[in-house]
Amino acid sequence: MNKQSKIISVFLVIFIITILAGCAQTKPASTPDNIMVVDDLGKEVKLKEPAKRIISLYTGHTENLYSLGLNDEIIGVSDSESFPPSALKKQSFSYREDAEKLIAAKPDLVLIRTFIANNYPDFVNKLETAGIPVAVLYPENVDQFLQYLKKLGKLTGKEKEAGELVDQFNSQLKKIGDVVAKIPxxxxxxxFFETTKDITTCTPDSIAAFILEKAGAINVAIDAKAVRPGSTIASYGQERLLAKARDIDVYLVQKGEMNKTREEEIYLRPGYQAIKAIQNHQVFLVPEALVSRPTxxxxxxxxxxxxxxxxxxxxTV
Known part of the structure; x- marks a missing residue:
């Protein structure tokens, strides 16, 4: 091989290497439908890429999306938002309205909870028929909540942030646990934890019961049974409640959409004067968003x- 042929061969090798390197750099990082989660109905929710136009029809979803650092991606929220304040500025949608309004907004993901799926199936069917992915998610306990955060992270391309939230939650729980361990x-x-004024309470496996336990409380209604399978609400009744009247040191009332009872009303309820907490003025209202909403x-x-x-x-906590 003469000198000129050697030079041409070298240039050809360099050219081929450059072409191959360029192809490697432009190869897509993901393939179609490579994002998939199984929602609470056992349905596979598939996306070609992380959701960029999200409509959240549950306040808990909205709050968690913000916690993941999503703002511009949220194009619509429910009509009952309260936190964070910036969510109130988003366009609102309702599952009680016709689905066409929501379809016209062209979301690439709609987040709902099981209540909507069970009670408004036609609304959900219209969305899915229009080709809009719908994820039905509603964690009933804290273990499910942490898995739910990871599912949200996967659907929105925020898996790293979701993992950090899970770590943060567990870390704070440990710090609180260290404080509670010091209480003799x-x-x-x-x-006693009241969820609605017709004397319902939370089931032992609920998020609210978990909150009581982690705060160091002894739940006197640990024997509460769910009103129906899958529910975290338990009917307790005045007779059972008053049977434990002398044991109840503190009477907590969840205040929110389900229970708008005022503190003074509880003191005036017939028969309640027998409850130790009533006698000692130990009745306190706690916001539903802090004890039952999975955020x-x-x-x-x-x-x-x-x-x-x-x-x-x-x-110091």
């Missing part, structure tokens, strides 16, 4: 109840 058993308060603010709920029950121990 004889100082632990026995608590990172559950940590605030634990701290708030902890300060009610054990102010000396929780003053």
């Amino acid at each position: 058993q004889q100082e632990r308060k026995k608590v 990172m603010r559950l940590l605030d709920g634990i701290a708030e109840i902890g300060r009610v029950l054990y102010p000396d121990y929780f003053k």
Whole structure:
């Protein structure tokens, strides 16, 4: 091979290497439908890429999307938003209205909860018939909540941020646990937690019961049974409640859309004067959003109840 042929060969090799390198750099990082989660109905929700136009029809979803750092991606929210304040500026949608309004907004993901799927199936069917992915998600306990955060992260391209939220939640739980561990058993308060004014409470496997436990409370209604399979609401009744009247140190009332009872009303209920907490003026209202809504603010709920029950121990939390 002469000198000129060698030079041409070298240039050809360099040219081929350059072409191959360029192809490697432009190769797509993902393939179609490579994002998939199984929602709470057992349905596979598939996306070609992370959702960029999201409509959330549940306040908990909205709050968690913001916690993941999503703002511009949220193009619509429910008509009952309260937190964060910026969510109130988003366009609102309702599952009680015709689905056409939502379809016209061209979302690439709609987030709903099981209540909507069970009670408004035609609304959901219209969305899916129009080719809009619908994810039905509603964690009933804290373990499910942490898995739910990861599913949200996968659907929105925020898996790293979701993992950080899970770590943060567990880390804060440990710190609170260290505080509660210092409270002597004889100082632990026995608590009844009212969810609605017709004397319902939370089931032992619910998020609210978890909050009570982590705040160091002894739940006097640990024997509560769900009103129906899959529900975290339990009917307790006045007779059962008054049978434990002398044991109830603190009477907590969840205040929200389901229960708008005022504190003074509880003191005036017939028969309630027998309850130890009523006699000692130990009735407290706690926001539903902090004790039952599956968001990172559950940590605030634990701290708030902890300060009610054990102010000396929780003053630094």
